[in-house]
Amino acid sequence: xxxxxxxxxxxxxRGLEAGMIVAIIAPLIGIFLVLRRxxxxxxxxxxxxxxxxxxxxxxxxxxxxxxxxxxxxxxLGMERLRTSKRVYxxxxxxxxxxxxxxxxxxxxxxxxxxxxxxxxxxxxxxVTVTSADVRIIAGLGVVxxxxxxxxFKELVYVTFDEDAAKVSGIPTRLINTLLIxxxxxxxxxxxxxxxxxxxxxxxxxxxxTALQLRKxxxxxxxxxxxxxxxxxxxxxxxSFYLNLSTGGTIVLIMLAIFGAVMASRKG
Amino acid sequence: xxxxxxxxxxxxxxxxxxxxxxxxxxxxxxxxIHRGDYLGIIGPNGSGKTTLLKIMLGLLRPESxxxxxxxxxxxxxxxxxxxxxxxxxxxxxxxxxxxxxxEVVLMGRYGSRGLLHRITGHDHNLVRKxxxxxxxxxxxxxxxxxxSGGQQQRVFIARALAGQPEVIFLDEPTTGIDEKTQxxxxxxxxxxxxxxxxxxxxxxxxxxxxxKEVMHIACxxxxxxxxxxxxxxxxxxxSEKIFGHDVKVMTHHRHKK
Numbered sequence: 125x126x127x128x129x130x131x132x133x134x135x136x137x138r139g140l141e142a143g144m145i146v147a148i149i150a151p152l153i154g155i156f157l158v159l160r161r162x163x164x165x166x167x168x169x170x171x172x173x174x175x176x177x178x179x180x181x182x183x184x185x186x187x188x189x190x191x192x193x194x195x196x197x198x199x200l201g202m203e204r205l206r207t208s209k210r211v212y213x214x215x216x217x218x219x220x221x222x223x224x225x226x227x228x229x230x231x232x233x234x235x236x237x238x239x240x241x242x243x244x245x246x247x248x249x250x251v252t253v254t255s256a257d258v259r260i261i262a263g264l265g266v267v268x269x270x271x272x273x274x275x276f277k278e279l280v281y282v283t284f285d286e287d288a289a290k291v292s293g294i295p296t297r298l299i300n301t302l303l304i305x306x307x308x309x310x311x312x313x314x315x316x317x318x319x320x321x322x323x324x325x326x327x328x329x330x331x332x333t334a335l336q337l338r339k340x341x342x343x344x345x346x347x348x349x350x351x352x353x354x355x356x357x358x359x360x361x362x363s364f365y366l367n368l369s370t371g372g373t374i375v376l377i378m379l380a381i382f383g384a385v386m387a388s389r390k391g
Numbered sequence: 392x393x394x395x396x397x398x399x400x401x402x403x404x405x406x407x408x409x410x411x412x413x414x415x416x417x418x419x420x421x422x423x424i425h426r427g428d429y430l431g432i433i434g435p436n437g438s439g440k441t442t443l444l445k446i447m448l449g450l451l452r453p454e455s456x457x458x459x460x461x462x463x464x465x466x467x468x469x470x471x472x473x474x475x476x477x478x479x480x481x482x483x484x485x486x487x488x489x490x491x492x493x494e495v496v497l498m499g500r501y502g503s504r505g506l507l508h509r510i511t512g513h514d515h516n517l518v519r520k521x522x523x524x525x526x527x528x529x530x531x532x533x534x535x536x537x538x539s540g541g542q543q544q545r546v547f548i549a550r551a552l553a554g555q556p557e558v559i560f561l562d563e564p565t566t567g568i569d570e571k572t573q574x575x576x577x578x579x580x581x582x583x584x585x586x587x588x589x590x591x592x593x594x595x596x597x598x599x600x601x602x603k604e605v606m607h608i609a610c611x612x613x614x615x616x617x618x619x620x621x622x623x624x625x626x627x628x629x630s631e632k633i634f635g636h637d638v639k640v641m642t643h644h645r646h647k648k
Contacts, residue, residue, distance in 0.1 A: 159488060277501045277510065284488060284498060287478050291448050292502025292554060293471030335489055338534060344489040 138258050139250025139317070139360055139370070145265040146314045146326070147356035151334070151348035152272050153310045154327040156303055158335070159283050164214070165202070165304065167324035168221040169311040172198040174320045175224040176312070177245050178231035187245070188260050192312040198224065199308035203301055248319030248371030250360060261313045268309050275302055280341060317356070318371035329378040330355065336385050351381050398425035401558060401590060402447065407456035409442055416442050420456070420615045424592060426557070429584045431605035431621075432594045440611045441479070444562055444594050448476060461557075472503040475551030475559035477544070479566065484543070486536040492546050493531040496521055499553030514553075521552040525579060541572035548579065558590035559583070565597065577604050 131137055157163055176194030180187035198220060205216040232242060244252045272279070281289040282299045290296045307327075314323045334347035359374030366373075402424040409417040417439045424430050434440040445451040447458055449465050458465040461473060499521070500514040522528040525545040535543060544564055551559045561580075565573045581604065583589045595601045602608065602621040610617040610624070617624065 159485070274507055277498075277504070278506065280490075280494075281498045281501050284490065284495070285478060285484065287445075287448075287450055288476050288498075288550075289502075290450060291471060291474055291476040291560075292499070293469070294502055295506070335487065338536075339489060340491040340532075340534070341489050341494050 134255075135251050135253065136360070136364055138253045138255060140357065142253050142258050142261045143250065143317045143356045143360050143374075144353060145261050146310075146317050147352045148349060149265055149268050149272075149310050150314065150327045151330045151345065151352045152269065153303075153306050154331040155334075155341075155345055155348060156279050156283050157307060158328055158331045160303075162307075163324065163328045164217050165307060166311060166327045168202070168217045168224075169195050169199060169308050170315075170320045170323040171221045171228070172224040172308075173312050173315055173323075174245065175228040175231065177315070177320075178228040178235065181241075182231050182235040186256065186260075188257050188312065188315065191315060192260075192264070192309065194224075195308040195312045196305055199304045200301070203304045207297075207300075244319070245315060246319050246321050247369050248315070248317050248322060248374075250317065250363075250370050253316045257316055261316075264309055264313055268306055268313075271302070272306060275299060279303060318374055322371040322375050325375040325378060326352070326356075329375070329382055333378070333382040333385050336382075336389050351378065355381065398427070400424065401426050401461050402592075403457075403459040404443075404447065405457045405459075407443070407446060407453045407458065409439070409446060409451065409453050416613065417446075417453075417611075418614050420611070422609055422615060422618050424558075424590065426590055427584070427588050429580075429591045429604070429606040430593065430609060431601035431607070432592065432609045432611055433596065433598050433601055434611035436596060438612045440594050440596075441562055443611060444560055444592070447592075448474065448560060472554050473557045475499075475554055475556035477547045477551050477559065477561040477564055479562040484535075488536060490535050491532050492522070492527060492535055492538070493518060495535050495546055496531075496549045496553050499550035503554050517553050517555070518549075521549040522546075524552055524583070525549045539572075540568045541576060544568060544576060545579070548583075552583075556589070558592065560592045560594075562594045563596070564593065565595070565600070573600065580604070 154166075157166055173191040173195045176191030177187040179185070179194060180190030183190070202216055202220055205211060205219075206213050211219070278289070278294050278299045281292070281294055282296050286296055310327065311323050314326055318326050330348040330352035331344075333351050334344045337344070337347055339347065355374050355377040359377050360370060362368065362377070363370040363373040400423040404423070405421050407417060407420040408415070420443065432440050432443065442451060446453050449468070460468045461470065496518045497510065497514065500510060500517060504510060504514065519528060519531070522531055525548050527542065527545050527549060530538065530542065530546075535546060538546065548559070565576060568576065577600065580591060580593070584591050593601065593605065602625055605621060608617065608619060608621055608624045609615060617627070
C-alpha cells in the first residue's frame with residue numbers, strides 16, 4: 125500500500141482534520157493552564173466530559189455535544205467553588221474529578237454502555253470521528269482560537285501577575301472565567317482524538333516541552349504548536365500503520381520529544 | 392504640613408478598618424496623599440501595611456471606611472491607568488515564566504489599551520522609553536527570569552511607568568536586593584519623584600532606609616500611629632514612642648519574606 129492510498133480512507137482524513145485543529149488549540153490553552161499551575165484542571169474537566177458522554181449515550185444525543193455542555197457547566201461550577209474559597213482549590217478539583225467519574229460509571233451502567241464504544245471514548249480512536257464531529261470541532265475550534273487571540277493580552281497579564289493586572293483595570297474575573305470555559309471546550313473537542321484519559325497530556329506536554337527551551341512567550345507558543353502538530357500528525361499515521369491506539373501513540377510521541385529536549389538541554 | 396503650594400490630595404483614606412475573619416487587622420486609618428508626594432508606609436511585619444496598600448488599590452475591600460482616588464470613591468473609580476503598581480516581587484513572580492523584558496513591560500500598556508484593542512507601535516515606543524528611564528533598554532530581549540533581583544525590580548518599575556501613571560504604589564520593593572543595588576534603586580525612585588513629579592507610595596519595613604528617602608512617613612501598627620516628615624519621625628523614634636516595641640531590631644535586621 126503506498127502512502128497516498130491512505131487518503132482513500134475517509135476516516136483517516138476526518139481524523140487528521142479533527143486532530144490538527146485540536147493540536148492547534150491545545151497548546152494555546154495549555155500555556156495559560158500550565159503557567160497558572162492549573163494543569164490538573166484539564167484532567168478534571170476530562171473526567172467531567174466522560175459524564176457528559178454518558179449522558180449523551182443515555183439520551184441518544186451526539187456525545188460530543190453533551191460532553192461540551194456538561195464540561196462548560198462544570199467548569200463554571202469549579203471556578204465558582206474555587207473563588208468562594210470554601211474548599212481548597214485542589215479539593216474542589218478532586219470533588220469534581222471523582223464525582224463526575226462516579227456519575228459517568230452509574231449512567232453508563234444504566235445505558236449498558238460498557239462496550240468498545242466506551243473504550244474509544246476513554247483512549248481515543250480516529251475511527252469513531254464522524255463528519256458531524258469534524259464540523260463541530262472545526263466550528264468551535266475557530267471560535268476558541270478567535271476568542272483566545274481577542275483576549276490574548278489580558279490572559280497573558282492575568283497569568284503573569286493577577287494583582288497587577290487587576291490594578292491596571294483588567295476585568296480579571298471575566299478573564300479567569302473565559303479561560304476555564306475555553307479549557308472546557310478544548311477538552312470536549314479533544315475527546316475523539318486522544319480520549320478522555322489522555323487529554324491532559326495533549327494540553328500540557330507540548331507546552332512543558334517548549335518551556336524547557338527558555339524562549340519568549342510568543343516563541344514558546346510557536347514551539348509548543350510545532351511539537352503538538354508534529355506529535356498528533358505522526359501519531360495518527362503511526363497508529364494507522366501499526367494498528368495502535370491513536371491517543372496512546374500521540375502521547376508517547378509527545379513524551380519522546382519531551383525527553384529528547386530535556387536531554388539536549390542538559391548537554 | 393507640606394512645603395508644596397498647590398497641593399491637591401489625590402488619595403484620601405478615611406476611617407478605614409479591615410479584618411481577616413475575626414482578627415482585626417486595621418482600624419481607624421485616615422490620611423491623605425497629595426500630588427507629588429513621596430510617602431513611605433512603614434511598620435513591623437504583621438502591622439497590616441501591605442493590607443492597607445491592597446485596600447487602597449481595590450484588591451481588598453475595607454470592612455468600613457472609604458478610599459478616594461483622584462477625588463472619586465474607589466467603587467466608582469475607573470481611570471486605572473493613572474495608577475501604577477509594583478507588587479512584592481518574591482511572591483508574585485515565577486522565575487521560569489517565559490517572557491522577555493520587553494514582553495513584561497508591554498503588559499503595562501494592556502490596561503490603558505483596553506479590551507479587544509490591539510497593541511500598536513505607540514505602545515512599543517512607550518515600552519522602550521520606560522526601559523530607558525530605568526536604564527534597562529539593553530536588556531529588552533533578555534528573559535525576565537535571567538536577570539538579577541535588582542534588575543527585575545527596575546523592569547517592574549518600567550512596567551508601571553509604561554502605563555503613564557500619576558502615582559506608583561510599591562510593595563516592599565527592595566526585598567532580597569543587596570545594599571548597593573538598593574541605593575541605586577532609591578536614587579531612581581527619587582529621580583522619578585523629582586523629575587517627573589510622580590507621586591510615590593512605598594510600603595517598607597526598612598525604616599532606616601525609608602526615613603532617608605521619603606517626603607512623608609505613615610507609621611502603621613494596626614492603626615495609624617504617626618503621619619509626619621522623616622525629620623520629625625527621627626526625633627521621636629529614639630523614645631520608642633511610636634511603635635512601643637522592638638523598633639531597633641526592625642531597623643537593622645532584614646526580614647525575609
